[in-house]
Amino acid sequence: MAETGDGKKEEADYKRLHSFPLIRHTDMPEEMRVETMELCVTACEKFATNNESAAKMIKETMDKKFGSSWHVVIGEGFGFEVTHEVKNLLYMFFGGSLAVCVWKCS
Amino acid sequence: MPVPQKTGAAKAKQGPNSLPKATASKGTKAASKKKDDEDGADLGEGGEDWTQGKTLVKPPDQLDLTEAELKEEFTRILTANNPHAPQNIVRYSFKERSYKAVSSVDQLAVHFVLDGNLLHRDSDEARRQRAKQGLPEENPMDAAVETDEEKTETPAAEAEEEAGEEGGAEERPDSVEVKGGGQKAANQFNFSERASQTLNNPLRERECQTEPPPCANFSATANQWEIYDAYLEELHKQEKIKEKQKALPTKKDEDKGKKKMMMVEMQSDDISKVSKAAKIVERMVNQNTFDDIAQDFKYFEDASDEFRDQEGTLLPLWKFQYDKAKRLAVTALCWNENNRDLFAVGLGSYDFTKQGRGMLLFYSLKNPTYPECTYHTTTGLMCLDIHPKLPHLVAVGFYDGCVGVYSLKEEGTQPIYKSTAKSGKHTDPVWQVRWQGDDMDHNHNFFSVSSDGRVVSWTLVKNELVYTDIIKLSLEGSPSDGTEGMQLPTMACGTSFDFHKQIDYLFLVGTEEGKIHKCSKAYSSQFLQTYDAHNMAVDAVKWNHFHPKVFISCSSDWTVKIWDHTIDTPMFTFDLNSAVGDVAWSPYSSTVFAAVTSDGRVHVFDLSINKYEAICQQPVVAKKKTKLTHIQFNPEHPIVIVGDDRGYVNSLKLSPNLRKKPKVSRPRPKGTHNGSAVHSPFGPSMIFLFFFISFFCRHSYIPIIT
Numbered sequence: 001m002a003e004t005g006d007g008k009k010e011e012a013d014y015k016r017l018h019s020f021p022l023i024r025h026t027d028m029p030e031e032m033r034v035e036t037m038e039l040c041v042t043a044c045e046k047f048a049t050n051n052e053s054a055a056k057m058i059k060e061t062m063d064k065k066f067g068s069s070w071h072v073v074i075g076e077g078f079g080f081e082v083t084h085e086v087k088n089l090l091y092m093f094f095g096g097s098l099a100v101c102v103w104k105c106s
Numbered sequence: 107m108p109v110p111q112k113t114g115a116a117k118a119k120q121g122p123n124s125l126p127k128a129t130a131s132k133g134t135k136a137a138s139k140k141k142d143d144e145d146g147a148d149l150g151e152g153g154e155d156w157t158q159g160k161t162l163v164k165p166p167d168q169l170d171l172t173e174a175e176l177k178e179e180f181t182r183i184l185t186a187n188n189p190h191a192p193q194n195i196v197r198y199s200f201k202e203r204s205y206k207a208v209s210s211v212d213q214l215a216v217h218f219v220l221d222g223n224l225l226h227r228d229s230d231e232a233r234r235q236r237a238k239q240g241l242p243e244e245n246p247m248d249a250a251v252e253t254d255e256e257k258t259e260t261p262a263a264e265a266e267e268e269a270g271e272e273g274g275a276e277e278r279p280d281s282v283e284v285k286g287g288g289q290k291a292a293n294q295f296n297f298s299e300r301a302s303q304t305l306n307n308p309l310r311e312r313e314c315q316t317e318p319p320p321c322a323n324f325s326a327t328a329n330q331w332e333i334y335d336a337y338l339e340e341l342h343k344q345e346k347i348k349e350k351q352k353a354l355p356t357k358k359d360e361d362k363g364k365k366k367m368m369m370v371e372m373q374s375d376d377i378s379k380v381s382k383a384a385k386i387v388e389r390m391v392n393q394n395t396f397d398d399i400a401q402d403f404k405y406f407e408d409a410s411d412e413f414r415d416q417e418g419t420l421l422p423l424w425k426f427q428y429d430k431a432k433r434l435a436v437t438a439l440c441w442n443e444n445n446r447d448l449f450a451v452g453l454g455s456y457d458f459t460k461q462g463r464g465m466l467l468f469y470s471l472k473n474p475t476y477p478e479c480t481y482h483t484t485t486g487l488m489c490l491d492i493h494p495k496l497p498h499l500v501a502v503g504f505y506d507g508c509v510g511v512y513s514l515k516e517e518g519t520q521p522i523y524k525s526t527a528k529s530g531k532h533t534d535p536v537w538q539v540r541w542q543g544d545d546m547d548h549n550h551n552f553f554s555v556s557s558d559g560r561v562v563s564w565t566l567v568k569n570e571l572v573y574t575d576i577i578k579l580s581l582e583g584s585p586s587d588g589t590e591g592m593q594l595p596t597m598a599c600g601t602s603f604d605f606h607k608q609i610d611y612l613f614l615v616g617t618e619e620g621k622i623h624k625c626s627k628a629y630s631s632q633f634l635q636t637y638d639a640h641n642m643a644v645d646a647v648k649w650n651h652f653h654p655k656v657f658i659s660c661s662s663d664w665t666v667k668i669w670d671h672t673i674d675t676p677m678f679t680f681d682l683n684s685a686v687g688d689v690a691w692s693p694y695s696s697t698v699f700a701a702v703t704s705d706g707r708v709h710v711f712d713l714s715i716n717k718y719e720a721i722c723q724q725p726v727v728a729k730k731k732t733k734l735t736h737i738q739f740n741p742e743h744p745i746v747i748v749g750d751d752r753g754y755v756n757s758l759k760l761s762p763n764l765r766k767k768p769k770v771s772r773p774r775p776k777g778t779h780n781g782s783a784v785h786s787p788f789g790p791s792m793i794f795l796f797f798f799i800s801f802f803c804r805h806s807y808i809p810i811i812t
Contacts, residue, residue, distance in 0.1 A: 018337040025324065081325035089324055093336055099328030105321065 018096030025091040036062070036090050040100045044074070051075060051098075058102060069106035075099060188213040392473050399423050403471075403745070408761040416715045418722045418763030420708060423745065424474035426451070426755040430482075431465050436749025438490045439738040444497045446742040447471040448478065451755055454486025454505055456735070461486055461505055466512060469755065481512055481519055491552065493541045501552045501564075503536025509554045509564060509571070523571045525564065530573035532556035537601045543610070553605075555615060559597025561625070577630050579617060598623075602647050608654050614671070616644025622659055624671055637674060639667060646688050652696035660686040666701050668713075678717070682709055688736040690746075695768055702734035702748055710764050722764055726756055 021041050026033050039061055047054035055072040062070035066088075073080060076097050082089075088104035191213055196205040225232040393400060408419050431453050438452030453465040464487035468479035486505040493499035498514040502521070508531050510521035525531040534557030541552045542563070551565040559579040565572045579598035599618035606612035611627040612634075620640035623633040640661035650656040656677075660666045662685040667676040684703035692698035697713040706729075710722040727734065727750055736749040744760045 014334075017341060018334075022336055022340050024336060025326065027322070075328065077329040079325070079327035081323065083321050083323050085319045086322050089322075091324070091326055093328075093333045096337060097330060097333060099333060101326075101328070103324070106319075 015096055021092055021094045023090065023092045024099075025089070027087050027089055029087060032066070032087075033090060035065070036102060037092060040090070040092060040102065041094060044094050044098055044100065058100075062102065062104075066104065067106075070102065070104050073099075073101045186213065188215050190215065388476070389472050392475060396424065396474065403743075403759060406759070408763075411761050411763045414763065416712075416721055416763060418710065418761040420710070420722060420724045420726060420746075420758040420760060420764070422726060423757040423759055424471065426469045426474050426477075426747075426757070428465075428467060428477050428480070428753070430480075431467065431753035434463075434465060434486070434753045435733075435751035436735050436753060436755060437464075437486065437488050438502075439736045439747055439749050439755070440490055440492050441738055441741055441747075442492055442497045443494045443741060445470075446740060449738070449747060450490055450492055450500060451477075451749065452487035452490040452502065453753055454488050456751070464504065466490065466500070466502060468514070471757070474757075479514060481521075488535050489538045491539050491541050493550065496550070499541075499550065501539045501541060501554075503532075503539045503554050503556070505535045507532035507534055507536060507556060507558070509536055509539060509552075509562075511552075511566060511571070523566055523569075525571050525573065529571055530562065530575075532558050532560060532562070534558040534599070538603055540603070540605060542605065553603070553613075555600035555603045557599040557601070557618065559599060561600060561603060561613075561615060563627075575630065576627055577615075577625050579615060579623065599643075601643050602645065604648050604657065606654070607649055607651065612671075614647045614649070614657060616647040616659060618643040620644060620661060620663070622647055622669075635671070635674070637669060637676075639669075639676070640665060642685075645686060646690075648689065648691055650696055651691050651693060656696075658689055658691065658699060660689040660701055662686065664703075666699075678713070680709075680711070680720075682707075682720075685733075687734055690737050690739055692739050692765070693741050694739075694744075694765060697768060698764070698766075700737050700739070700746055702737045704733040706730060706732050706734055706750070708734065708737065708746070708748055708758065710760070712764070712766065714768055715766075722761075726758060727754075 021037055023033070023037060028036060040058055043054040043057045043061075047057065051074040055074045058072045058074075059070050062072070071082070076099070078099070080101060082101070082103055082105070084103035084105050090100075090102045092100050094100060188211075191211045193211065195208045195211065197208055198204070199206045225235070402421060403423050406421065408421065411418055431451075434453035435455050435457075436451055437454040437456065438450075440450045440452075442448040442450070448468060448470050451467045451469060453467065455461055455464075462485075464483040464485055466481040466483065466487055467477040470478050483502075483504065485508070487502055488505050489503040491501045493501070500512045500514070501509065502512060503509050509525045511523040513522045516522055532554065536554050536556045539552055539554045541550070545551055545565060549565045549567055551563055553561060553563050553576065555561050561576045561579070563574045563576050565574070579600055580596070598621065600615050601618050602616040604614050606614075613625055613627070615623045615625055616639070617623070620638070620642055622637040622639045622644055624635040624637070625633055639659055640663050642661050642663040644659050644661050647659040648657060650658070655670050655672060656668060657671060658666065658668050664681055664683060664685060666678075666680045666682060666686055666689055668678040669676050680701075682701060682703050684705040684707070687702045687704060689699060689701040692700065695712070695714075697715075698711065700708060700710045702708055705725075706727040707723055707725045709720040711720050715721055726748060733751045734748050735751055737746055739746050744765045745757050746760065747755050747757050749755050
């Protein structure tokens with residue numbers, strides 16, 4: 001029991017510590033990067049249980065803000081190889097278990 | 107005009123024919139219908155009558171006329187007037203109660219009237235007729251045609267009409283076809299279709315393509331362990347940064363000076379890194395360029411000294427110059443005590459008429475081509491002093507009477523402290539400044555002397571300079587001596603001063619009048635002693651580094667004098683045949699001093715070798731006109747720097763004969779002379795003292811009481 005308790009505590013700790021957004025790779029300009037990151041965080045928090053809705057929200061908002069043909073992938077595990085327009089890619093982790101990849105390619 | 111008349115006649119003749127023609131055509135029609143078996147094609151064509159008319163069918167009632175009668179011309183004139191109209195119509199006018207002739211007569215004559223019997227087939231009348239005859243509505247066109255024909259023909263001819271239906275039917279299909287097309291021609295009898303086509307412009311193809319937006323590929327794999335690892339790494343990083351930030355403030359508390367350095371290092375961006383590298387490269391280049399000079403500086407010893415019998419030479423080394431300082435005179439020189447290759451140069455002007463900007467430069471022996479540091483000032487710099495313990499602090503005095511303190515650590519080109527008119531600045535040029543030890547509250551302070559006759563102590567308190575007048579130099583020996591008639595206390599003009607090396611309250615002030623006053627910080631209104639030293643302004647006065655009683659003074663009256671401060675008259679007087687700008691004791695021997703004169707020569711004396719003449723007299727500037735203004739010994743190396751009035755600073759190496767250290771091993775005679783009562787910690791100074799004393803005794807310049 002103690003071990004499981006510890007495990008739970010650790011997990012909670014991990015969740016708490018790793019809740020911040022962590023940008024893994026981006027070539028966006030500063031302003032755009034911050035905006036996109038905030039948008040991703042908002043979407044993931046709003047649709048915490050539904051990645052599809054979150055991705056949809058991000059995509060639609062990005063289309064509106066920065067012109068069309070944005071693509072969004074959200075998931076806990078996936079691999080990808082994409083072609084993107086330069087200065088239009090953001091790959092980040094969020095919440096300790098989610099990976100979000102946002103890119104533009106028209 | 108016979109032709110138109112003929113036609114006119116012809117028309118006139120045919121005119122009567124036209125009336126019966128309609129009936130005649132009906133007649134012919136009727137006749138033709140009777141014989142339509144023989145010649146069906148010709149039937150119903152009105153045009154046939156005209157073509158056949160050419161075969162002169164004479165009406166039966168035509169007159170037979172002879173040829174002559176036919177050729178007879180009847181001339182008729184056609185007028186618009188009606189010849190049958192009555193000309194004399196009168197009407198009764200009730201108004202005037204008389205008959206009056208009517209002027210306007212109706213000229214219109216009607217020859218033929220035919221009432222039309224055509225109906226529009228859409229009109230009510232036509233519909234009514236159709237209804238009456240029981241014709242179907244579907245074929246309104248036929249009906250219309252029929253009704254038309256019926257109208258034209260008399261009802262009596264209806265029977266005949268039925269018989270002629272065949273002939274009518276021949277025409278009808280055509281008309282039905284034309285009309286059945288649905289197009290209603292504007293004019294069904296006379297129209298023509300014309301088509302034309304304009305030339306089409308030639309087409310040309312042109313295409314272009316924009317560059318596609320630049321794309322890049324990116325691939326990655328996201329899974330739980332990678333995400334976890336990334337987060338862990340980031341957390342570690344953050345912790346490290348936090349530790350650093352924690353470490354910084356503790357250091358800050360420890361040492362303020364270090365903190366500043368750290369901050370500077372932290373803030374240093376790429377450019378400053380480059381500048382550091384550039385500086386190193388500059389030094390290396392200079393080292394290469396001036397390699398021979400550096401070799402001379404380090405190793406060259408004038409071998410000829412051995413054969414020259416005590417005399418020595420000066421070897422010119424680097425020449426320090428700065429383009430922007432060319433027209434200024436060197437007004438002050440000072441070595442940095444900590445970094446002994448570094449010295450400060452004050453630039454200004456001694457000429458009253460040519461006052462202007464000034465400059466403070468810092469040169470290193472390692473780079474003679476360009477100053478390490480420059481400060482531009484709006485007024486000429488007259489003196490400077492580097493703080494002996496805090497070498498970044500430089501006190502300066504200006505021609506306009508201001509004093510200031512520059513800090514080499516601070517960014518910016520302005521002094522960190524500067525006196526203002528409010529805070530007791532001098533009213534005349536400041537001739538000398540000198541740092542003193544910190545006061546009771548550990549505030550840095552320095553002294554200054556100016557032509558306005560004040561010796562002022564300046565204390566650096568937080569961000570301002572606090573001043574204290576130490577002494578005011580009155581013109582007479584002591585301030586109390588002023589005659590009663592003089593209301594204004596006339597001030598002596600201080601030009602130089604020097605503090606005693608050991609007795610910290612004691613100091614000497616040289617004045618423009620040629621007097622030297624020995625003063626104490628304790629007595630602000632009295633001099634301890636006044637020496638009637640020179641006939642002109644005292645340019646420098648300096649205590650010996652080793653002997654506590656001896657000081658030296660120089661003046662524009664060509665002389666350098668050496669004094670014992672307890673004695674009113676000089677012990678030595680040297681005439682250098684030119685105005686003496688500056689004099690300096692050597693740091694390595696109590697008996698060696700050097701002086702510069704305005705004829706461009708440097709004089710080096712060693713009293714232990716020659717008490718009467720210089721052991722080296724050497725012109726060091728190329729042009730005769732150049733005046734030397736200042737000289738300073740390097741505290742460590744055997745070189746002196748001399749400044750001239752063109753802004754150049756020359757460094758000279760002293761040959762071995764000029765830097766002989768006094769022999770230490772002379773046994774001390776015990777308790778015979780009063781001089782021995784002073785137990786100086788400096789070996790050389792003792793020897794110097796013995797020299798003096800024996801010298802004095804032998805020549806009895808001054809009475810010595812033992």
